[in-house]
Amino acid sequence: MPARPVVKRLPARRGLFAGFKGNVDAITIGLKYLVDPKRITLIYPNEYIKLDPGYRGFIVLEPKKCINCSSCARICPAAAMRMIRRMEEDPKTGKKKMKLWPVINYQRCIFCGYCVDVCPTEALYTVPYHDIVYENMAEMDWGLETFVKPPEYPTAKEGIPVKYIVDEEKGLVKVRAEEGEEE
Amino acid sequence: MSVWVYGEQKSELGLEGTITRKIEEDLYEVFIGPQHPGSGHMRIIIRIDGDIIVEADPDMGYVHRTMEKLAEGREWIKNVPLFERMAIQDACNVTVSYIIALERILDIEPPPRAKYLRTLLCEINRIAAHLYGFGIFGVFIGHSTMYMWSFADREVMVELAERLTGARLTHSYPIPGGARKDIPQDFPQAARKAVRYFRRRLEEYRKIFLDNPVTRKRLEGVGIIPKKIAAELGVVGPVARASGIKYDARLAEPYDAYDEVEFEVPVFEEGDALARAWVKFEEIKQSLRIIEQAVDWLERHPREAPIHDRFWAKSPPLWKKVFEAEGRVKLLPLMANMKLPPGRAMARSETARGEIIYYVESDGKSTPYRVRIVSPSARNAIVFKYIAPGYKVMDLPTIYGSIDYFPPEADR
Amino acid sequence: MAGIIDLILSIIFYPPIYQLVLVGLTGSLVVVIFIIWFERKATARVQRRLGPYHIAPRLAGLPQLVADLIRYAFQEVIIPRTADRELFVLAPIVATVLSILPIAVVPLTSNPAYWPIPMDYSILVALALTTVSPIFLIVAGWASNNKFSIIGGVREAFVITAYEMIAIMSILSASAAVLTFNLVEIVEAQRIWYILLNPIAFLAAFLSVLMATSGFPFEIPESENEVVAGPFTEYSGLLYGLNMGAAYMKRFAFSILMVLVFLGGWSPYTPGEGILSGYLIPSLIVVAKAAILMMIFSLTRSIYGRFRLDQALEGAWRLVFPMAVLGFGLALLEAYLGVM
Ligand code: SF4
Numbered sequence: 001m002p003a004r005p006v007v008k009r010l011p012a013r014r015g016l017f018a019g020f021k022g023n024v025d026a027i028t029i030g031l032k033y034l035v036d037p038k039r040i041t042l043i044y045p046n047e048y049i050k051l052d053p054g055y056r057g058f059i060v061l062e063p064k065k066c067i068n069c070s071s072c073a074r075i076c077p078a079a080a081m082r083m084i085r086r087m088e089e090d091p092k093t094g095k096k097k098m099k100l101w102p103v104i105n106y107q108r109c110i111f112c113g114y115c116v117d118v119c120p121t122e123a124l125y126t127v128p129y130h131d132i133v134y135e136n137m138a139e140m141d142w143g144l145e146t147f148v149k150p151p152e153y154p155t156a157k158e159g160i161p162v163k164y165i166v167d168e169e170k171g172l173v174k175v176r177a178e179e180g181e182e183e
Numbered sequence: 184m185s186v187w188v189y190g191e192q193k194s195e196l197g198l199e200g201t202i203t204r205k206i207e208e209d210l211y212e213v214f215i216g217p218q219h220p221g222s223g224h225m226r227i228i229i230r231i232d233g234d235i236i237v238e239a240d241p242d243m244g245y246v247h248r249t250m251e252k253l254a255e256g257r258e259w260i261k262n263v264p265l266f267e268r269m270a271i272q273d274a275c276n277v278t279v280s281y282i283i284a285l286e287r288i289l290d291i292e293p294p295p296r297a298k299y300l301r302t303l304l305c306e307i308n309r310i311a312a313h314l315y316g317f318g319i320f321g322v323f324i325g326h327s328t329m330y331m332w333s334f335a336d337r338e339v340m341v342e343l344a345e346r347l348t349g350a351r352l353t354h355s356y357p358i359p360g361g362a363r364k365d366i367p368q369d370f371p372q373a374a375r376k377a378v379r380y381f382r383r384r385l386e387e388y389r390k391i392f393l394d395n396p397v398t399r400k401r402l403e404g405v406g407i408i409p410k411k412i413a414a415e416l417g418v419v420g421p422v423a424r425a426s427g428i429k430y431d432a433r434l435a436e437p438y439d440a441y442d443e444v445e446f447e448v449p450v451f452e453e454g455d456a457l458a459r460a461w462v463k464f465e466e467i468k469q470s471l472r473i474i475e476q477a478v479d480w481l482e483r484h485p486r487e488a489p490i491h492d493r494f495w496a497k498s499p500p501l502w503k504k505v506f507e508a509e510g511r512v513k514l515l516p517l518m519a520n521m522k523l524p525p526g527r528a529m530a531r532s533e534t535a536r537g538e539i540i541y542y543v544e545s546d547g548k549s550t551p552y553r554v555r556i557v558s559p560s561a562r563n564a565i566v567f568k569y570i571a572p573g574y575k576v577m578d579l580p581t582i583y584g585s586i587d588y589f590p591p592e593a594d595r
Numbered sequence: 596m597a598g599i600i601d602l603i604l605s606i607i608f609y610p611p612i613y614q615l616v617l618v619g620l621t622g623s624l625v626v627v628i629f630i631i632w633f634e635r636k637a638t639a640r641v642q643r644r645l646g647p648y649h650i651a652p653r654l655a656g657l658p659q660l661v662a663d664l665i666r667y668a669f670q671e672v673i674i675p676r677t678a679d680r681e682l683f684v685l686a687p688i689v690a691t692v693l694s695i696l697p698i699a700v701v702p703l704t705s706n707p708a709y710w711p712i713p714m715d716y717s718i719l720v721a722l723a724l725t726t727v728s729p730i731f732l733i734v735a736g737w738a739s740n741n742k743f744s745i746i747g748g749v750r751e752a753f754v755i756t757a758y759e760m761i762a763i764m765s766i767l768s769a770s771a772a773v774l775t776f777n778l779v780e781i782v783e784a785q786r787i788w789y790i791l792l793n794p795i796a797f798l799a800a801f802l803s804v805l806m807a808t809s810g811f812p813f814e815i816p817e818s819e820n821e822v823v824a825g826p827f828t829e830y831s832g833l834l835y836g837l838n839m840g841a842a843y844m845k846r847f848a849f850s851i852l853m854v855l856v857f858l859g860g861w862s863p864y865t866p867g868e869g870i871l872s873g874y875l876i877p878s879l880i881v882v883a884k885a886a887i888l889m890m891i892f893s894l895t896r897s898i899y900g901r902f903r904l905d906q907a908l909e910g911a912w913r914l915v916f917p918m919a920v921l922g923f924g925l926a927l928l929e930a931y932l933g934v935m
Pocket residue numbers: 059075076077078079080081104108109110111112113114115116
């Protein structure tokens with residue numbers, strides 16, 4: 001078995017000079033960062049993170065693909081997705097028929113992405129943002145009309161899109177995301 | 184000790200209810216929490232004599248959410264997002280053992296790729312959770328730089344987790360039989376960079392925090408838990424390992440890929456707050472090693488769906504197309520109310536704060552019959568009662584921070 | 596016209612008024628606002644964040660503290676029913692006023708026309724005045740009638756016993772070296788700044804001032820993780836602001852004293868005649884030096900955590916106190932050798 005316990009000892013520090021060295025080390029590190037801060041702050045409303053396409057953000061329905069199967073509503077752990085009934089005319093036969101459509105309640109959604117993963121026709125997709133403010137709770141309960149188009153993302157209008165990339169020196173580096181990159 | 188009810192000795196009446204103990208005349212009773220900058224969602228009632236704590240009473244349960252009961256009303260897979268909320272910085276670690284228990288009931292074994300993916304996320308989570316712990320610890324002893332630094336660097340790990348799973352914190356990543364997403368193409372490179380960054384950064388942490396004479400003085404010899412007492416109290420995780428107990432769930436019962444990767448389990452014997460901090464510090468180093476190995480393994484092996492054939496072999500072609508394109512493992516609609524065969528299983532995993540145990544019982548329905556969770560913080564909370572007395576009031580945050588107690592996890 | 600200006604100038608620059616009101620109250624307010632901003636900014640830099648920013652991005656958030664002050668001023672002052680009303684309100688006010696009192700008795704120039712008091716024993720008077728204000732912190736804690744406040748107040752009392760002796764010993768070592776209690780003579784005697792001749796005493800004084808003003812790593816009475824905000828737990832609004840400001844004002848007063856004793860006062864400038872060159876410029880030099888000293892004090896916040904109470908006391912008595920004694924001895928040796 002490769003894992004093994006290893007008994008270690010605390011680094012000893014005795015005597016006057018150990019304390020002295022510790023202080024000097026700590027102060028040196030502090031001054032180093034005072035001179036070169038290596039900040040990673042995101043100045044939020046002025047800048048915003050342009051998330052990767054794989055991010056599990058807001059969920060949107062493509063009604064053309066949906067086969068009204070209710071799988072998404074069944075798997076939703078927060079009961080955010082639910083099915084509503086709608087009388088609809090069948091384009092071929094012209095008969096009126098009851099159809100089930102998923103709607104989502106963003107008061108409850110926890111963005112687990114199960115619904116997207118379970119949908120048998122990929123009728124649901126995620127958009128890579130999730131910081132949208134609503135004026136009241138009722139607005140967060142999307143009807144079918146809202147659910148079929150991506151929500152407006154007001155932050156994107158005001159701020160500069162940035163991206164964090166992992167860097168060896170600074171941990172995370174903030175770079176400007178290219179405008180008009182893939183949507 | 185006699186029991187006093189509302190100031191009078193009424194124990195012989197067999198009264199139950201609020202039992203108050205008469206405070207000794209010269210003791211000062213201080214309520215630390217629940218609305219106190221130095222407590223979490225909990226209260227510690229301490230009685231102090233001068234500056235010495237003579238009695239400490241952890242009063243837990245402020246964030247109790249009846250998770251075990253809630254779980255009984257939800258379908259199997261829906262419990263994953265629920266249990267994650269015990270410790271969201273440690274999401275994969277706290278849920279992976281629940282999934283393992285389910286897999287035991289289902290009698291399936293996830294493919295190796297899924298195991299490595301889970302291990303990868305577990306270790307990313309472990310580092311993030313340890314950094315979180317360090318941050319809180321830092322601010323508890325007044326070291327705000329440590330707080331800010333570790334929260335900033337935790338962001339690196341959160342970023343990695345986001346690229347891996349699509350969510351920053353509540354990943355809901357493991358599913359019965361596998362994992363939900365494969366690594367993106369550029370992930371190994373980013374992960375290696377992050378590992379190298381952390382190696383260098385940990386040295387700076389050591390200098391400004393662990394080896395800082397002020398911090399060291401503050402931590403050394405505080406909250407000593409001798410090995411024997413630690414075993415008797417049943418503490419787990421870094422608290423136990425700092426007292427010289429060589430116990431780690433990854434060691435005792437290797438799950439996922441832990442029997443294939445190579446790593447050490449650091450054990451210290453001093454048992455004080457400093458040793459506990461060092462255990463976590465050394466564990467971060469080991470987690471970095473595991474991340475490297477897991478990433479190497481994942482790169483070397485062909486990309487195939489990290490899920491058991493039972494949920495994949497019969498899946499429609501769209502499933503495979505999505506996996507090729509995005510690395511996303513689509514779930515079969517039967518996952519939603521999958522019925523498990525009757526049976527019971529137990530599984531454990533090592534979270535950042537210690538070992539978490541799930542006992543899962545199924546009676547053949549689509550919801551669990553019983554899920555019992557023993558979380559590490561619940562087991563470590565006892566330290567307050569038996570270890571804190573005898574130390575100074577100012578040692579309480581040190582003890583609190585060093586055992587990295589996390590109320591939502593303890594209260595469940 | 597000229598007569599009126601002269602009159603106004605002579606009133607403004609009447610030493611007690613100038614030093615108490617202009618340097619002491621206004622000057623310290625400005626310096627304190629700047630220092631708190633600097634402290635927040637410097638700490639933010641070390642901690643890899645921005646610090647105050649949004650209130651005026653061009654000025655790097657400098658007016659943040661003014662905004663805070665205005666907020667404090669308009670916040671409701673809540674006086675708990677269980678508190679001792681009069682003392683509760685008075686204590687922070689008196690503490691603030693008393694903490695700038697030492698500034699009113701130190702010389703800011705060598706020109707005798709602009710001395711606020713006779714200078715023969717000025718170092719003793721200034722040191723004596725620094726010891727008055729802490730008692731009101733304890734009073735504040737006691738008057739709040741809250742467990743955390745009282746514990747905080749008691750801690751303050753402990754810390755006072757530790758730092759006072761050290762502060763006095765280490766600062767007085769200068770007068771031992773120059774063989775005078777006259778601050779002006781001490782300043783004038785420093786051909787080489789006294790910090791270079793006696794770094795031990797300076798270090799001891801530095802640490803004791805950190806202790807006196809709750810700087811890290813000695814931020815013990817207000818340590819929020821055990822005692823919430825120590826003596827100030829029950830305070831709100833302006834009174835809380837005063838309490839917080841008092842510590843910085845005290846640090847400013849101590850810094851001025853330390854500048855005079857260790858950092859050569861108004862040197863390299865030689866005060867001449869007249870208000871401008873005799874009073875204004877040297878006093879500004881002293882204030883500027885004090886501000887720089889305070890900036891150094893602020894850096895400790897980002898590097899250290901806090902000591903435990905008993906460790907701070909132990910450190911003070913076992914390490915810093917002998918240091919102060921050693922500094923004093925060194926001063927006597929220097930006096931014997933006639934270095935200064
Ligand atoms: S993301 Fe999760 S919580 Fe939200 S609607 Fe989908 S399944 Fe429900």
